[in-house]
Each structure stands twice: as structure tokens, then as C-alpha cells.
Amino acid sequence: MTGAISPDPADDFALVPTAERDDLALSDAFTPLAPIITEEIRAGGGRITFERFMALALGHPEHGYYSRRDLRWGRDGDYETSPEVHPIFGYLWARQVLECWERLGRPTPFALVEPGAGSGAFATSILTWLRERAPDCFAAVRPVLLDGHPHRLDAQRAALRAGGFEAEHTLVEDWLSRDAPVTGIAISNEFFDALPAHLVERRGNDLLEWYAAAGEDGALGFELGPASTPALAAHFERLGVLPGEGCRAEVSLVASEVMRRLSARLERGYILTVDYGHEARELYASWRREGTLMAFRHHSPQPDPLASPGRLDLTYHVDFTSLAAAAEGWQRAATVSQAEALTALGLPEALQAAAERAAADAARFASERRAAQTLVDPAGLGRIRVLALAKATPLEGLRCLQPLTARAGTS
Numbered sequence: 001m002t003g004a005i006s007p008d009p010a011d012d013f014a015l016v017p018t019a020e021r022d023d024l025a026l027s028d029a030f031t032p033l034a035p036i037i038t039e040e041i042r043a044g045g046g047r048i049t050f051e052r053f054m055a056l057a058l059g060h061p062e063h064g065y066y067s068r069r070d071l072r073w074g075r076d077g078d079y080e081t082s083p084e085v086h087p088i089f090g091y092l093w094a095r096q097v098l099e100c101w102e103r104l105g106r107p108t109p110f111a112l113v114e115p116g117a118g119s120g121a122f123a124t125s126i127l128t129w130l131r132e133r134a135p136d137c138f139a140a141v142r143p144v145l146l147d148g149h150p151h152r153l154d155a156q157r158a159a160l161r162a163g164g165f166e167a168e169h170t171l172v173e174d175w176l177s178r179d180a181p182v183t184g185i186a187i188s189n190e191f192f193d194a195l196p197a198h199l200v201e202r203r204g205n206d207l208l209e210w211y212a213a214a215g216e217d218g219a220l221g222f223e224l225g226p227a228s229t230p231a232l233a234a235h236f237e238r239l240g241v242l243p244g245e246g247c248r249a250e251v252s253l254v255a256s257e258v259m260r261r262l263s264a265r266l267e268r269g270y271i272l273t274v275d276y277g278h279e280a281r282e283l284y285a286s287w288r289r290e291g292t293l294m295a296f297r298h299h300s301p302q303p304d305p306l307a308s309p310g311r312l313d314l315t316y317h318v319d320f321t322s323l324a325a326a327a328e329g330w331q332r333a334a335t336v337s338q339a340e341a342l343t344a345l346g347l348p349e350a351l352q353a354a355a356e357r358a359a360a361d362a363a364r365f366a367s368e369r370r371a372a373q374t375l376v377d378p379a380g381l382g383r384i385r386v387l388a389l390a391k392a393t394p395l396e397g398l399r400c401l402q403p404l405t406a407r408a409g410t411s
């Protein structure tokens with residue numbers, strides 16, 4: 001599948017196949033989820049939590065946004081994630097995977113777990129780099145792609161096979177339910193920000209919750225009520241912060257639970273979480289009046305997250321403080337931005353090597369340079385952050401965290 005490989009080890013752009021990867025885009029059929037949700041709301045006494053709405057809108061087994069057979073990724077879809085921008089994203093993270101394997105003493109087998117693997121593009125590019133640049137590590141790697149939705153698992157299997165790779169493809173829930181301890185790395189990109197979240201609002205001393213309710217005509221609208229579970233107040237008590245007066249905020253109890261179980265399955269290794277997010281103090285700061293919930297369609301933010309359920313992508317910024325705390329017994333580092341991490345992982349050198357062969361194919365170099373800019377754009381993908389966790393292995397000095405080491409050294 002791969003085109004001519006450059007002998008220069010820094011020239012990762014050269015690993016991209018010369019022929020375009022087959023597009024996984026499928027047809028854009030209508031999915032009638034709205035009446036199903038309205039029915040559940042009526043049966044449940046007139047409203048459901050936003051968390052339940054989000055679980056259905058994204059994950060209803062037949063009509064949920066991520067369950068659909070016809071989900072489009074990248075430029076043709078509703079938003080573009082970093083692995084869809086260019087395989088260089090995965091090639092750079094593969095260097096981190098290699099370093100983690102070495103720090104762990106080069107174990108065989110070495111699990112490479114990717115929760116929420118999307119189109120399979122991220123895993124494919126990581127494995128491509130390892131096969132070409134680090135064959136010992138590639139021989140030890142046991143890729144495990146996890147997702148919540150059978151059509152996604154099928155698409156991921158097809159994408160990996162097209163790249164010549166075999167992996168385990170399993171539902172997140174099934175993998176997390178197993179007992180066998182694992183040594184390796186779990187790396188995810190924009191996974192946790194897709195997990196259902198409650199929508200809360202602080203009014204004085206009360207923590208209220210926003211629900212999805214149905215009008216007489218079946219139209220969905222927001223309704224404010226008491227918190228559906230004491231776990232929401234407990235979340236803020238644990239953090240020692242509260243949203244500002246009158247501020248909306250998202251709380252994903254599911255995300256913390258998934259991190260708790262993921263970290264419990266890995267007995268030794270690293271968890272790298274790449275996501276839009278903040279530490280709790282910043283996420284719940286009083287200036288953030290509307291929270292961070294966003295709905296997207298065709299790259300445009302949509303005003304009403306309750307509209308067209310199953311047709312809009314819903315996302316919010318994750319709470320890194322709670323995610324890290326959920327990984328009991330794991331060390332954490334301060335987060336770094338994607339721009340910082342990719343720079344530390346060798347993006348400038350890869351770009352420099354690409355520039356040196358620009359004369360041979362100027363158009364290719366122009367697209368590689370554009371991709372690099374997109375991935376580190378401080379107003380876009382570059383502001384995604386990386387949370388690194390380690391257990392029974394050193395975290396300090398990890399390559400993607402080197403901006404922290406440099407900052408510590410200069411202060």
C-alpha cells in the first residue's frame with residue numbers, strides 16, 4: 001500500500017502512500033430518531049436528562065450519530081479530527097508509542113489500545129510508522145481498537161486490513177469488563193469529549209440540571225429542574241470548585257467511569273488522552289457562562305443541540321482534573337497543547353525534511369505544509385490538549401511532554 005519510502009528517518013511525510021487512501025464515506029440517509037426520543041420522554045414523565053439525550057443522539061443503536069452506517073469523516077463530514085487531516089499526526093504519535101515501549105523495557109506483547117478509533121486512520125498511521133521505522137516494536141505491538149458502535153468497528157477493521165494490519169476490534173464495554181491485566185499504552189483522540197454529559201447550572205446554593213423535554217407538538221426544548229443525581233454535587237465537592245452563578249456547565253460522570261475502568265485494566269503503562277479540555281478550575285470558571293457544549297453539522301456550529309437528533313455531532317470540553325483523578329494510582333503531568341506535543345515529537349524536523357524534497361513535488365510539499373499548520377493552529381486543532389498518565393513506569397521526561405521540561409528548566 002505504501003509509496004516509495006524515504007531513507008531519511010526524519011522524513012515522516014514521505015511515508016504517506018502516493019495513491020489516496022480509499023474514502024470510507026457512505027451515503028447520507030435520514031435517521032428518524034426524534035420520535036423515538038419524544039416517546040421515551042413521554043414514557044419517562046415528560047423529560048430526560050441531557051446526558052440521556054446525548055447518549056441516544058450519539059449512540060442509539062440504530063439511529064445514533066456514531067452508530068450510523070453512513071457516518072462521514074474528515075472534510076466531507078461534520079468536523080475534521082487530527083488523524084483525518086494528515087497521517088503525519090499518527091506518525092508523530094507513533095514515535096511516542098515507541099518511546100513508551102522502550103521505557104517499559106520493550107515488553108512482548110505490548111498492547112496499543114485506541115478507544116473511540118473513528119475511521120481507523122489514527123491506528124493505521126501509527127502502525128504504518130512502526131512497521132517502517134521501528135520493526136521490533138511493531139512485532140511486539142498488539143493493536144486493540146475499541147468503539148461503542150458495531151458499524152464503526154467494521155469500518156475500523158476494513159481500514160486496518162486495507163493497510164495490511166490485523167488488530168482486535170472490540171466494543172469498549174466488552175474490553176473494559178475483562179479482568180486480564182494488560183501492559184501497554186492507551187491513546188485516544190477526541191474520544192472522551194464524545195461521551196454523554198449532564199448539563200448543570202448553578203443558581204445560588206443550588207445545583208440545577210437542564211433536561212430535554214417535549215412540547216405538545218413533539219418539539220424538543222430545554223427545561224430546568226433539580227439535579228437528577230447527587231453524584232453531580234459530589235463531583236463539584238470533590239473538585240472544590242463550583243460553576244459561577246447562572247453559568248451552565250457539563251459534567252460527564254461516564255467519562256470518569258470509563259477512565260477509571262480503562263486505568264484499572266492497564267497494570268503497567270501509559271494513557272495518553274488527546275482532547276479539547278481544561279483543568280476543572282478553568283473549565284468551571286465563572287466567565288464561562290454558557291459552558292462548552294457544541295453541536296456541529298458540515299463544519300458549522302448549530303444553535304440548538306436538541307435539533308435533528310442523530311444528525312448533529314455533540315461535543316464539549318473535557319475536565320482533565322476529573323479524568324486524571326479517575327485513574328487511581330496513576331501519575332499525571334500537567335497537560336500540554338497539541339501544538340507543543342507535536343513540535344516535541346518532531347513536526348518541525350519532518351517538515352524540514354519534506355521541504356528538502358519540495359523541488360521534486362511542489363504540490364505535495366504545499367499540502368504537507370498546510371497539514372502541519374492545521375495541526376498546530378493555535379485557534380484550531382493546536383489548542384487541543386494532551387493529558388499523559390503513567391503507572392509503574394516513569395512519566396517525567398516523556399517526549400511529548402518536553403515543553404514542560406523546557407519550561408521548568410528556564411523558570
Ligand SMILES: C[S@@+](CC[C@H](N)C(=O)[O-])C[C@H]1O[C@@H](n2cnc3c(N)ncnc32)[C@H](O)[C@@H]1O
Pocket residue numbers: 058059066081082083084115116117118119122146147148149152172188189190191194195196
Ligand atoms: C469524535 S470521534 C473521534 C474518532 C477518532 N478518534 C478521530 O480522532 O478521528 C469519537 C469516537 O468515539 C466513538 N464513540 C462515541 N461515543 C462512544 C461511546 N459512548 N462509547 C464508545 N465509543 C464511542 C465514536 O464512534 C468515534 O469513533
